Amino acid sequence: MDQDFTTPVENTWCPGCGNFGILNAFRKAIPKLEKQGINPKHLIISAGIGCHGKIFDYVPLSGMYSLHGRSIATVQGIKLGNPNLKVLTFAGDGDAFGEGISHMIFAAKRNADITVIVHNNGTYALTTGQFSPTSQKGFKGPSLPSGNIEEPLNPLSLMLEAGASFVARGYAGRIDHLANLMVEAVLHEGFSYIDVLQPSVVFTNTYKEFNASVEMIEKPAVRLEDAVQLAKRFDKIPIGVFYNVSKPIYHQELYGEWNPVVNRLSHAERIRSIALYLSDHLQE
Ligand SMILES: Cc1ncc(C[n+]2csc(CCOP(=O)(O)OP(=O)(O)O)c2C)c(N)n1
Numbered sequence: 292m293d294q295d296f297t298t299p300v301e302n303t304w305c306p307g308c309g310n311f312g313i314l315n316a317f318r319k320a321i322p323k324l325e326k327q328g329i330n331p332k333h334l335i336i337s338a339g340i341g342c343h344g345k346i347f348d349y350v351p352l353s354g355m356y357s358l359h360g361r362s363i364a365t366v367q368g369i370k371l372g373n374p375n376l377k378v379l380t381f382a383g384d385g386d387a388f389g390e391g392i393s394h395m396i397f398a399a400k401r402n403a404d405i406t407v408i409v410h411n412n413g414t415y416a417l418t419t420g421q422f423s424p425t426s427q428k429g430f431k432g433p434s435l436p437s438g439n440i441e442e443p444l445n446p447l448s449l450m451l452e453a454g455a456s457f458v459a460r461g462y463a464g465r466i467d468h469l470a471n472l473m474v475e476a477v478l479h480e481g482f483s484y485i486d487v488l489q490p491s492v493v494f495t496n497t498y499k500e501f502n503a504s505v506e507m508i509e510k511p512a513v514r515l516e517d518a519v520q521l522a523k524r525f526d527k528i529p530i531g532v533f534y535n536v537s538k539p540i541y542h543q544e545l546y547g548e549w550n551p552v553v554n555r556l557s558h559a560e561r562i563r564s565i566a567l568y569l570s571d572h573l574q575e
């Protein structure tokens with residue numbers, strides 16, 4: 292693994308795309324996490340399908356490229372298979388809040404120990420600019436030439452209400468700030484969500500608007516109601532950590548002290564224990 296965390300894969304994003312900011316922030320976050328004791332070999336990534344998903348090819352970490360909307364389920368499975376790993380997925384706004392919305396809600400509700408980074412560009416970019424759940428009202432694209440008539444979904448308040456224990460917003464144009472958010476999110480134990488404002492220079496070129504409106508949050512809200520209120524602020528666009536609390540974590544509640552890696556059963560032992568379980572229950 293080279294020090295810059297690059298790969299030989301050719302980058303095919305459009306010049307100026309906000310995805311570069313997210314990639315560069317992540318490349319900065321990896322060594323910072325290493326300093327905090329997270330071995331990059333134990334940081335496992337996934338991604339959905341879309342322009343965002345190509346990030347999977349541009350960082351040399353182990354993982355599994357997923358299906359559209361299914362990377363949240365994929366990383367939950369990896370975590371349950373080996374709780375010693377840290378798992379993180381990159382998703383698009385269409386990916387996470389269209390096709391994958393139920394996975395998002397239930398992962399937050401059960402406080403699965405995963406990190407989800409959404410490249411929120413307000414459109415289905417790879418498939419050429421259809422409107423997505425976070426598209427602004429009035430957004431025009433090839434599939435919607437007369438403009439979006441729906442209000443956008445607010446991912447931050449949705450995740451907060453669903454039970455997420457860490458919720459943040461970053462901006463692809465503030466790389467160091469975003470890198471630090473990524474570090475905090477990965478270190479957080481429980482469900483951590485970062486919504487990243489990601490301009491698509493082709494379909495939603497929002498750099499000017501974001502540069503003028505982003506405002507750093509000084510510290511997370513203590514009360515959930517205050518975090519939700521902050522997420523619904525529209526005069527400015529707050530970036531930073533909205534909420535960060537400690538809650539029971541899904542795999543720990545499920546497994547207790549048991550660890551499927553340490554306490555691995557052989558195939559024969561597994562068959563024997565299933566047979567024993569069935570015979571006990573069939574007798575009842
Ligand atoms: C189940 C399924 N539905 C639709 C598609 C087609 N598809 C591929 S990428 C994409 C849009 C991705 O949009 P988003 O998740 O917002 O990511 P972006 O391209 O904007 O980064 C769609 C609809 C698919 N691959 N799988």
Ligand code: SF4
Binds near residue numbers: 303
């Ligand atoms: S279409 Fe948009 S999101 Fe996709 S690479 Fe180009 S600028 Fe980035």
